[in-house]
Amino acid sequence: MILPTRGNPDDPPRIGHKVTSLLAPPRTGQPARRHVGLAILALATGGFAIGTTEFVTMGLLPQIARGVHVSIPAAGHVISAYAL
Numbered sequence: 434m435i436l437p438t439r440g441n442p443d444d445p446p447r448i449g450h451k452v453t454s455l456l457a458p459p460r461t462g463q464p465a466r467r468h469v470g471l472a473i474l475a476l477a478t479g480g481f482a483i484g485t486t487e488f489v490t491m492g493l494l495p496q497i498a499r500g501v502h503v504s505i506p507a508a509g510h511v512i513s514a515y516a517l
Contacts, residue, residue, distance in 0.1 A: 487516050 490497070490512050498508035 487512075490515075 491509075494505055494508055494512065497512075498505045501508065503511075
């Protein structure tokens with residue numbers, strides 16, 4: 434049996450031949466773990482920042498209501514709409 438020397442896309446891969454994809458990330462192991470860790474850190478930081486801004490705003494609700502000359506419940510509705 435003669436195996437083709439040039440890679441014809443229609444030919445099946447040979448035994449022992451490594452098939453790779455142009456879209457697949459490299460399989461080095463360590464950099465992929467680092468990227469996952471950085472992604473989790475970024476998501477956690479973003480979630481903390483968003484949650485903190487909402488709670489700080491709720492703590493300042495009376496001052497915000499006085500500053501924009503509305504009632505405290507109306508200011509609370511505005512903050513809730515912003516949170517969504």
